[in-house]
Amino acid sequence: MTAEIVSINRTAMVTSVGLTAAASCAAIRAKVTNPMQTRFIDATGEWIMAHAVELENSWVGRTRLAKMAGIVIKDCLAEMPREQWASIPVLLCVAERDRPGRLDGLDDALFDEIQTELGLEAAPQSLVIPHGRASVGTALLHARRLIADGIASDVVIAASDSLLNWQTLSAYDRSERLLTPTNSNGFMPGEGAAAVLVSAARKEPTLRVCGLGFAMEPATIDREEPLLGEGLANAIKNALKEAGCALHDLDYRITDISGEQYYFKEAALALARVLRQTKETFAMWHPAECIGETGATSGIAALVITEAACRKSYSPGNAILCHVANDGGQRGAIVLRYAAN
Numbered sequence: 001m002t003a004e005i006v007s008i009n010r011t012a013m014v015t016s017v018g019l020t021a022a023a024s025c026a027a028i029r030a031k032v033t034n035p036m037q038t039r040f041i042d043a044t045g046e047w048i049m050a051h052a053v054e055l056e057n058s059w060v061g062r063t064r065l066a067k068m069a070g071i072v073i074k075d076c077l078a079e080m081p082r083e084q085w086a087s088i089p090v091l092l093c094v095a096e097r098d099r100p101g102r103l104d105g106l107d108d109a110l111f112d113e114i115q116t117e118l119g120l121e122a123a124p125q126s127l128v129i130p131h132g133r134a135s136v137g138t139a140l141l142h143a144r145r146l147i148a149d150g151i152a153s154d155v156v157i158a159a160s161d162s163l164l165n166w167q168t169l170s171a172y173d174r175s176e177r178l179l180t181p182t183n184s185n186g187f188m189p190g191e192g193a194a195a196v197l198v199s200a201a202r203k204e205p206t207l208r209v210c211g212l213g214f215a216m217e218p219a220t221i222d223r224e225e226p227l228l229g230e231g232l233a234n235a236i237k238n239a240l241k242e243a244g245c246a247l248h249d250l251d252y253r254i255t256d257i258s259g260e261q262y263y264f265k266e267a268a269l270a271l272a273r274v275l276r277q278t279k280e281t282f283a284m285w286h287p288a289e290c291i292g293e294t295g296a297t298s299g300i301a302a303l304v305i306t307e308a309a310c311r312k313s314y315s316p317g318n319a320i321l322c323h324v325a326n327d328g329g330q331r332g333a334i335v336l337r338y339a340a341n
Helices: 021-029 061-076 084-087 110-116 134-146 165-175 228-242 261-274 297-311
Strands: 006-014 034-040 047-050 091-095 128-131 154-162 191-200 207-218 252-255 318-323 328-340
Touching: 006 021, 006 061, 006 134, 006 297, 021 297, 034 165, 034 328, 047 165, 061 084, 061 110, 061 154, 091 110, 091 134, 091 297, 128 191, 134 191, 134 207, 134 297, 134 318, 134 328, 154 297, 165 318, 207 228, 207 297, 228 261, 228 318, 228 328, 252 261, 252 297, 261 318, 297 318, 297 328
Parallel strands: 091 128, 091 154, 252 318
Antiparallel strands: 006 191, 006 207, 034 047, 154 191, 207 328, 318 328
């Protein structure tokens, strides 16, 4: 079963290694990383290292998220007449509701602040998607429906997130999930924003969303049940079915994995469950090694990075699997292909 195909026609990103998509993607391609010392210490007394975005002012909290989101949404819409902006739905991806240290107002006040930052009132079909790293799949599904039903011709999917507050950092430190000198099985926290402009497939070469898949994983990272990788495997199978292809037809993977062994093991188990034909190489890109764990931003960032790699011809191929997962068990898979009609 094949689904309606939509394409990604413009991208934008703000990360610790660049304040534009071009700068960030170039740095990530070169494996540049820019962690810095925070003002927080871990349980052993060591300074926590993190990937912070260097903005012109030291905004904090929701204001910081709104400023980063404003930058990427404006950049995504830069080639469209200003009078059209208000007719374009914005799907905003934010942290999941049960994430430790989640800021108040992410489900309502943040969107209002972003509209103020942009100087407009967004289209009524706009909404907030609070699924953290797994938000990107839900957002693409919703955007595809809006376009297929003729409700919108263009949709902006944006994310803005930060793990750099003490409530979040202290919770992950207590559960030994941060990467520290004494814990190699952890992630380095980060922050950032990213956005993509999604439209109906065009004649010129673009990155196309060919299949989406979703599933739940019962053996989440904070439970004791044995991890079998069934949730991610099912999400991948569903995406492949929609795209009308097999896993061995794809050229490489890009994921939101940020360093924890649990998620690397899950990816390996899912691959073993789904791959039915030997591949000599099946590279897995994980941009978090350069920009850190950016929460809800990570899935959109993967799309931005993939689009740049395909457009500039340094990608291992033009057929890609993107998969994402959040701590609550939501799993998403996206089959992408860089092609023309």
